[in-house]
Amino acid sequence: MKRFLSIIALAALSLVLAACGSSGEASGGDESGDGSKEITIGYFPNINHVAGMVAEEKDLYSETLPDGTTVKYQYFPDGSAFMTAIETGDIQGGLVGPGPAMNHFTSGAEINVVGAGSTGGTVIMARKDANIESPEDMKGKTFISPRVGCTHDVQFETMMKEEYGITSDRTGGEMKHVTGKPATYHSMFTTGNVDAATVPEPWASVIEEKGSGKVLVDTKDVAYGETLPAAVFVTSQDLVENKPDLVQSIVDGHKKATEFIQDNPAEAKEIAIKKIKEITDQELSASVIDNAWERINFTYEVDAEVLQEFANSSHDLEFLKEKPDLEGLVDTSFIE
Structure with missing residues (x-):
């Protein structure tokens, strides 16, 4: 790598941007x-x-x-x-x-x-005032994950499909799925842009501490949560x-x-x-x-x-x- 990543100030708690120059050969650096x-x-x-x-x-x-x-x-x-x-x-x-x-x-x-x-480290968080008391309440709600099909998304959607029979709009289901950087989830909860999030730590604990959301499903109960x-x-x-x-x-x-x-x-x-x-x-x-x-x-x-x-x-x-x-x-x- 011949130049460093630019680090942006995270007014919205966003993560760093990815930027990389050309490096050496894959076989050794x-x-x-x-x-x-x-x-x-x-x-x-x-x-x-x-x-x-x-x-x-x-x-x-x-x-x-x-x-x-x-x-x-x-x-x-x-x-x-x-x-x-x-x-x-x-x-x-x-x-x-x-x-x-x-x-x-x-x-x-x-x-x-x-x-x-x-x-x-994956936690399902629900926004306060979103009227979500259990995973069954996710019908018609919007959830956020870092990317479509990322680890945390698959964990959440596997649990929802296998245990509650609820799927995302990507496959014609009843949950709306959007994506965004985990460090922004607290602010998105605060503005009401999303109802729930499948969150990697430490951002679940940030939401807990700031009071914008609550734990809906803790790590041990998410699909593949501890293994x-x-x-x-x-x-x-x-x-x-x-x-x-x-x-x-x-x-x-x-x-x-x-x-x-x-x-x-x-x-x-x-x-x-x-x-x-x-x-x-x-x-x-x-x-x-x-x-x-x-x-x-x-x-x-x-x-x-x-x-x-x-x-x-x-x-x-x-x-x-x-x-x-x-x-x-x-x-x-x-x-x-």
Whole structure:
């Protein structure tokens, strides 16, 4: 990556814009001016991606990558932009939701999931005064998700279809679906533009603290709420096949970050608050982070079977035209 992302002030609590220049080859990253390798890691400014924040703040990749390697970071507003950067070689690895990884893989992207970042963290919030007391009340209501067919959207729509028989207008159903950045959901609740939201943390806890909405369905009761990786660590098949030692070094750095979170939750929370402030210009309170943390399990372990079940749900909801086969997507050899 030869230029940094522009970070916009978030008057409306929006996330950063995605912008990236051309990088080096997908097989290894740029050569920096002194002849050393340059590796770029990507992640989102969400609590589910704290491993990326910790790795950056504690400079953990420098402990595992070969001497002379320069490590840079790139921040993304959504999974599509992240996956494009992986495919073009602008980044060599990083954290993304399982939905974008799965969708791009089934569309022919040569990528591998080599670990997880976390599980949990998706919450269904209802706007106060929207007259929504239970999921059955969602008929005729408008809900928002980050993107059509994203991880949080699939979790919500799977639950609504399987448990309540309610679907979105995308398939002729009774819920209206719109999309927007999670950091804006509180303001959209305040203005009454949407009635409910399928929200990644910490933005659900922001809504709770500010009082614009309430929990309709908590993490443990959302489809795949506690088993599905909320974030997976992705790299290219080219790197896995041709530079497995480099991939191992990258994954080892990610494992160090995850173990740091597990062993030092208080410091990890401070890092999350700091990095989210730097990236989004939104300062979250310690109480918001504490609340969000309770809904998340930070782990690098990944279960291929759960991802396949989730992919099947995406097909059932007509986000995917063909029934997906994720054989070859997950490679756990680097975390074993």
